Amino acid sequence: MSDADAHGEHTGAQQAGGPDTAEATRLLRAALHEVSTVIVGQDQMVERMLVALIAKGHCLLEGVPGVAKTLAVSTLAKVTGGTFHRIQFTPDLVPSDIVGTRIYHPSTEKFDVELGPVFANFILADEINRAPAKVQSSLLEVMAEKQVSLAGTTYRLPDPFIVIATQNPVESEGVYPLPEAQRDRFLMKVMVPHPRAHEEMEILRRMSARPPEASQVLDPVTLQELQAEAEGIHVHQLIADYVVRLVMATREPESYGLPDLRRVLEIGASPRATLGLVAAARALALIRGRDYVLPDDVRLLARDVMAHRLVLTFDALADGVTTTQIVDRVLATVPPPRVIWDEPPAAESAAVLTSR
Known part of the structure; x- marks a missing residue:
């Protein structure tokens, strides 16, 4: 997908889901604020x-x-x-x-x-x-x-x-x-x-x-609507590719410049990690007020979604290696897509993703 196509696809998604996304974000932030009291x-x-x-x-x-x-x-x-x-x-x-x-x-x-x-x-x-x-x-x-x-x-x-x-x-x-x-x-x-x-x-x-x-802000019916809204958050092909590369790096570390992880990883992350990372990134993007996922959404959630799914070898356990350290290594090594912000006339700034 070219940069122009990516920008057009994102802009169209933003125009289609703008008001609903804004209202969903307002409700979610109100819920967070109420819990914080x-x-x-x-x-x-x-x-x-x-x-x-x-x-x-x-x-x-x-x-x-x-x-x-x-x-x-x-x-x-x-x-x-x-x-x-x-x-x-x-x-x-x-x-x-x-x-x-x-x-x-x-x-x-x-x-x-x-x-x-x-x-x-x-x-x-x-x-x-x-x-x-x-x-x-x-x-x-x-x-x-x-x-x-x-x-x-x-x-x-x-x-x-x-x-x-x-x-x-x-x-x-x-x-x-x-x-x-x-x-x-x-x-x-x-x-x-x-x-x-x-x-x-x-x-x-x-x-x-x-x-x-705390006071009640939402109800089960509204929650279902917010879940449906999150499922419509746009995930660019390069974001999906980045998620797959992060997960595959825990299964085939040699292919992603991490041969030393083979000694410490018994089992890598499952396909549920791939699906879960995308679903969680969509929800986080909605809470943050966007109808599209950014690489930072994936990076912020990678520890929470991937670390508990990794199984360490006995050598790793003996050496005190943790699964969060492994996820941090993967995040530091696997490059994310690059975000370029542009400002089209009479419109809000939009993000264009490119591969590195």
Whole structure:
């Protein structure tokens, strides 16, 4: 595709989706602002959760206790108007505690189906790594197919639907690491750090007396419309090529100037990383007020979307290599398409992408 064709295609998309995109961005920013009245300092975590919601994905939050992971999820659910259920994962949990079961009633001599707590718009799987693999795997059908099968009958989950799980990275006793298949079901894994000093002071000021409460800004129907709007965000062919090259560099590092990664990578990112990176970049572009994706959108989300899908070798684990370090190496080596901003007369500035 030539530069002129790319510019024309982008301009046409901008004219077609301008007003709807602007209204969608206004609503999404209003939701972020409302969440920020309760959550202090975790702007990236909140934005990533909203990205996952708009991209129809699931999100895994990892951080030490007390950094507002649970509060952020419940606040986002309240702001977006969806139903919310919290499931506290423990070692004695069984799959029926999550998805539901059949209950026999002697009075009627019949079995009735009791649906589990996963039937809500927002599911908080709190400390998901404290439950055994059998319980964690019960979420696979829920997360992938958005349905539950009980006694030969399939029950659809509400729409929109998102699972936001939390896990504690420092404790090892009574913890069951998530299997690779389940980690791959999460669109993003977000690391949640401690707040900084000035944020800690603001937390003390806000929460020590009467904690603030967020107000509802969206509703499930509007959320579905925003998800549909995000699916229409324009992704240039060069952006798609860049995403594929990033993912392929984790599978065939020698072909992309990274032969040393072969020693540390057991398994590269799956095709879900490719699809998820594009979907998340579209959602981020919509939040940022654009109807087209930029290379920076992909680069900002690459860690969150790709790192948890990589499987390291024993040598890498012994040497203390992390998956985020590998993603950073890939981002530094694989060149993104170049953005050229021009200003056509009587129109807003537009971006033209070219290969390097």
